[in-house]
Amino acid sequence: MKDKAADLAIVSNKTFEASTAVNLHHYDISSALQTSLEFNELISIFCNKIQNTIPHNGVEYINEEFDLEFKRGVMARHSCSYALKVEEQQLGELKLTRSNRFSRDELKMLESLLCCLIYPLRNATLFQQALKMAFTDPLTKTNNRTAFNDCLLREIKRAERNSQHLSLIFVDVDHFKHINDDYGHGCGDLALSSLAGWLKDSVRGSDAVFRYGGEEFVILLSDTDIDGAMVIGERIRADIESHTLAYGMDVLNLTASLGVASLKGSDSPESLIKRADAAMYQAKQHGRNRIEVGY
Ligand SMILES: Nc1nc2c(ncn2[C@@H]2O[C@H](COP(=O)(O)OP(=O)(O)OP(=O)(O)O)[C@@H](O)[C@H]2O)c(=O)[nH]1
Structure with a gap:
């Protein structure tokens, strides 16, 4: 007679306990990952949660779409890397490193735990994409006026707190x-x-350029006084004048x-904008292709 037991997988209370423990671990990680929509924070939470199960010394997370490179701990000789994606959507690359090799069982466990990270990362991607769209001008891909208002308020507070210039x-x-x-x-x-x-x-960080509306742009220069801003402004003016624009058979020059x-000290965001805007109109009145200061 065939030994029936030989065909059956063994299910014992030991397996049950182990899988319950694994499920609880997954549940614990998933719950913790629901608390954030920031990439760096999600990676930190995930790595903290798996540290006991899969000890590691260094973490690297790269997300090209958002120009993000997050590093934590010490990079070591042995590593395991994963390209994370869900339904063809790239979610970045995660690398763990340590001084000794990762065992096969550890890698299997890590792959299973990574499933907890994928959907929170996807939610973060959707959220960050929506945020980016809300603050970006679709034609020029610069920050829009909403982003400018937000940023100006933040920069004024920062300049006042640190006694720095802002132009x-x-x-x-x-x-x-x-x-x-x-x-x-x-x-x-x-x-x-x-x-x-x-x-x-023309400016240090592309984040400093905003489309204010129509054919009007504004540049925010932190830690820059009026003399510095004049030098940058003159450089921008000359730069615009020196470029040529090819459109079909036509070649155009802009100024x-x-x-x-x-x-x-007494400025509000509105009064600062008003002075810069009035100076720009003065430049128009004085013949265009020039720069004026609003005192
Ligand atoms: N193609 C295009 N035109 C735009 C856009 N936004 C605003 N404009 C145009 O920009 C023009 C601005 O014209 P005006 O305000 O008279 O200014 P200007 O002709 O530059 O004259 P000055 O500022 O006095 O030198 C208008 O014709 C708008 O229609 C846009 O996104 N695309």
Whole structure:
């Protein structure tokens, strides 16, 4: 007679206890991961939670879509890396390192635990994408006016707290209406997106450039006084003038008028904007393709 027991997987209370323990661990990790929508925080929570099960010394997480590189601990000789994705959506790459090899069982366990991380990372991706869209101008891919208002308030507070300078430059394309009228809106749009690229190249961080509206951009310069802002503004003016724009068979040149203002003790965001904007209008009145200061 065939030994029936030989065909059966053994289920004992030991297995039950082990799987319950594993499920509880998964549950504990999943619950902890629900508390954040920030990539770095999610990775930290996950690695803290798995430290006892899969000891490791170093963690690296790279997410190219969000230009993110998170490192923690000490990088060591042995590593295991995972490209994380769900339904073809890339969620970044996670690498754990330590001085001794990861065992096969540990890797199996890690792969199972990573399932807890995937969906929170996907939620974070969707949230961060929505956030990015809400603060980005779709045509020029610069920060939009909402982002500017947010950022200006933060920068004013920071400048006041640290007794630092803060300056603003308004940049408005000259006779932009003619570009639309003479070459069409497609050309106007190309001019605006090209200009945004030149502006980003002219300043330290591309985050400092905002589309304020229409053909008007604003640049926020932290820790920069009025003299420094004038130097940067003049460089931007000359840079715009020196570029040529090719549109089909046409070649165009742009110029812009700029207004500069620096934060004073009594300034509100509105009064600082008003001075920079008024200076820009003065530059228009004084012949365009020039820079003026709003005192
Ligand atoms: N193609 C395009 N045109 C835009 C966009 N936003 C605003 N404009 C146009 O920008 C033009 C701005 O014209 P005006 O305010 O008269 O200014 P200007 O012609 O640049 O003249 P000055 O500022 O006085 O030198 C208008 O014709 C708007 O329609 C856009 O996103 N794309």
